Amino acid sequence: MDKKIKLLAIDLDGTLLNSKGKISKEDKTVLKKFSEKGGIIVLASGRMTDCVSIYSNILEIDTPLIVYNGGMVRLRKKEKRKIIYHNPVPLKYSRIIIDYCLKNRFFLNFYYNDILYAQNDPSLKRYAEIYSKQTGAKYNFIEDLKIMKDKKIMLSEKDIPTAWYNILSDLPGQIPPPIHPATGKPVEAKDLLPIFPMGLIQQEVSTERWIEIPNEVLEVYKLWRPTPLVRAYELEKYLKTPARIYYKNESVSPAGSHKPNTAVAQAYYNKIEGVKRLTTETGAGQWGSALAFACNIFGLKCTIYMVKVSYHQKPFRRSLMHVWGADVYPSPTNLTNAGRKILEESPDSPGSLGIAISEAVEDAVTHDDTKYSLGSVLNHVLLHQTIVGLETKKQLEIAGEKPDVLIGCVGGGSNFGGFIIPFVPDKFAGKINTKFLAVEPTACPSLTKGLYLYDFGDTAGLTPFLKMYTLGHSFVPPKIHAGGLRYHGDAPILCYLVYKKVVDAVAYPQKAVFDAAVTFAKTEGILPAPETAHAIKAAIDEAIKCKETGEERCIVFNFSGHGFFDISAYDLYFEGKLEDYEYPEEEIKKTLEEIKKLPVNQK
Numbered sequence: 001m002d003k004k005i006k007l008l009a010i011d012l013d014g015t016l017l018n019s020k021g022k023i024s025k026e027d028k029t030v031l032k033k034f035s036e037k038g039g040i041i042v043l044a045s046g047r048m049t050d051c052v053s054i055y056s057n058i059l060e061i062d063t064p065l066i067v068y069n070g071g072m073v074r075l076r077k078k079e080k081r082k083i084i085y086h087n088p089v090p091l092k093y094s095r096i097i098i099d100y101c102l103k104n105r106f107f108l109n110f111y112y113n114d115i116l117y118a119q120n121d122p123s124l125k126r127y128a129e130i131y132s133k134q135t136g137a138k139y140n141f142i143e144d145l146k147i148m149k150d151k152k153i154m155l156s157e158k159d160i161p162t163a164w165y166n167i168l169s170d171l172p173g174q175i176p177p178p179i180h181p182a183t184g185k186p187v188e189a190k191d192l193l194p195i196f197p198m199g200l201i202q203q204e205v206s207t208e209r210w211i212e213i214p215n216e217v218l219e220v221y222k223l224w225r226p227t228p229l230v231r232a233y234e235l236e237k238y239l240k241t242p243a244r245i246y247y248k249n250e251s252v253s254p255a256g257s258h259k260p261n262t263a264v265a266q267a268y269y270n271k272i273e274g275v276k277r278l279t280t281e282t283g284a285g286q287w288g289s290a291l292a293f294a295c296n297i298f299g300l301k302c303t304i305y306m307v308k309v310s311y312h313q314k315p316f317r318r319s320l321m322h323v324w325g326a327d328v329y330p331s332p333t334n335l336t337n338a339g340r341k342i343l344e345e346s347p348d349s350p351g352s353l354g355i356a357i358s359e360a361v362e363d364a365v366t367h368d369d370t371k372y373s374l375g376s377v378l379n380h381v382l383l384h385q386t387i388v389g390l391e392t393k394k395q396l397e398i399a400g401e402k403p404d405v406l407i408g409c410v411g412g413g414s415n416f417g418g419f420i421i422p423f424v425p426d427k428f429a430g431k432i433n434t435k436f437l438a439v440e441p442t443a444c445p446s447l448t449k450g451l452y453l454y455d456f457g458d459t460a461g462l463t464p465f466l467k468m469y470t471l472g473h474s475f476v477p478p479k480i481h482a483g484g485l486r487y488h489g490d491a492p493i494l495c496y497l498v499y500k501k502v503v504d505a506v507a508y509p510q511k512a513v514f515d516a517a518v519t520f521a522k523t524e525g526i527l528p529a530p531e532t533a534h535a536i537k538a539a540i541d542e543a544i545k546c547k548e549t550g551e552e553r554c555i556v557f558n559f560s561g562h563g564f565f566d567i568s569a570y571d572l573y574f575e576g577k578l579e580d581y582e583y584p585e586e587e588i589k590k591t592l593e594e595i596k597k598l599p600v601n602q603k
């Protein structure tokens with residue numbers, strides 16, 4: 001044997017296999033010797049995985065398989081057949097090929113998700129029998145290959161990403177750091193230790209590209225992950241659009257939204273550092289219920305300051321938090337200095353997210369065994385949410401799609417951030433030309449009308465200054481029903497991407513958003529959270545544009561949560577009692593003038 005040959009890539013049919021589909025004795029002996037001398041044998045075939053893998057068994061090798069004429073390379077027993085290269089024919093081109101073959105009466109093998117399909121055509125079926133005999137391939141005969149369509153694109157548990165993606169490693173510049181209000185200098189780890197565990201502080205500032213997801217967190221993720229990517233065929237039909245609309249369904253988590261993706265991770269890192277109790281604030285209750293769920297799993301106590309008006313308006317979210325063992329208080333309370341001060345001044349205060357944050361932070365810093373947890377805005381929260389985008393990327397690949405538009409609603413920016421961030425490097429590299437579209441309410445239009453300035457993250461001014469598009473921390477947004485979108489600022493990472501014009505933003509009024517929500521519920525069946533309905537409204541508008549231009553664009557949005565606990569808002573919608581709030585221009589102007597004067601914004 002020529003010593004220079006290190007690797008043999010061998011085709012099967014007509015090469016390694018004889019006319020009986022067998023490897024001859026002589027060939028087996030030669031290949032065995034080659035192997036023993038350190039040579040690598042790789043099988044490369046047009047066949048599907050199973051029909052190649054059997055010959056690896058015969059040759060006693062476990063090298064990667066090259067299948068589908070090079071369209072896919074995957075590991076075998078090692079790492080459970082992990083796909084390491086995949087370049088499928090996009091579905092839209094497949095349809096053209098299918099058309100051509102059917103018209104010319106060619107028999108066609110059609111592989112989708114590693115399953116073989118063929119047209120149920122009696123005059124052509126004998127070719128299937130021949131191929132089946134030769135390769136062992138099992139056919140699924142269907143009536144019309146052209147309408148081959150899966151409603152859901154599912155991944156299996158072994159496909160759950162095992163690391164979160166950190167965009168800080170790949171940004172072309174540096175995002176402006178958080179500033180300590182007392183020193184005017186960037187915040188240091190020790191400043192954050194009274195409120196967060198070290199594990200999360202490290203993630204907040206890390207520039208590592210991939211951060212491994214601990215096994216304990218992955219095990220909990222398996223309760224609902226991977227989440228489905230669903231093709232909204234019925235919505236497409238209703239809109240009569242040539243666009244293909246997909247949604248990533250994050251509402252299937254136990255708490256009903258994307259929020260547990262970070263709640264579980266945060267509870268875990270607190271738990272392993274010996275923290276006994278977590279505090280947080282919640283508005284409409286999605287975040288509170290996610291943290292209650294996560295604390296229950298890791299045996300932590302959980303104290304939730306729920307904005308008083310929601311505490312009374314949304315009793316069932318409160319009940320859900322109780323089921324998972326959390327203590328829920330209507331904020332302002334008389335348990336903290338911040339709460340007592342508000343109650344003294346205004347005993348009937350309905351509360352606000354800002355007040356609730358102040359109470360939760362005060363509770364954490366005044367108890368040694370307690371830390372505080374935030375459900376959005378911060379870098380580590382967006383990091384945990386990248387699991388959403390990473391899965392979506394794999395699912396779109398399976399569907400043979402490159403997204404033209406990726407859409408998500410924005411409160412603090414965590415679901416949208418986590419959804420788009422894994423796609424951002426591909427846009428920087430010119431591999432995709434995707435429009436990233438952030439959607440917010442006109443009643444709280446931080447990205448579309450705010451200024452890119454340093455501001456406090458909370459209303460009371462307890463947090464560091466964050467550089468973000470803000471409406472001013474003292475701005476109290478009108479009481480729209482998308483409580484989770486009533487935040488004066490946005491995640492610094494997201495704001496930086498908007499500032500650099502990588503991300504576009506749009507704002508919608510409440511009634512139009514509920515129209516879209518009801519359209520979605522009537523066509524696709526699931527009742528969206530009012531927050532999520534903002535993304536749906538934008539997806540519908542993009543699809544209508546396609547109808548006008550005839551463009552067959554691929555529109556994908558993040559379905560951040562269901563609206564089963566928001567049913568009273570839907571009642572008001574049907575009673576015609578929902579209000580649209582004007583953009584509060586004068587009020588925002590006033591609060592922004594104050595922010596502009598802060599020394600941190602004078603530099």
Ligand SMILES: Cc1ncc(COP(=O)(O)O)c(C=O)c1O
Nearest residue numbers: 286376411412413414415484561
């Ligand atoms: C269902 C749902 N979607 C979206 C949001 C907005 O938050 P974020 O921008 O952090 O994803 C919330 C916040 O509570 C929510 O409950």
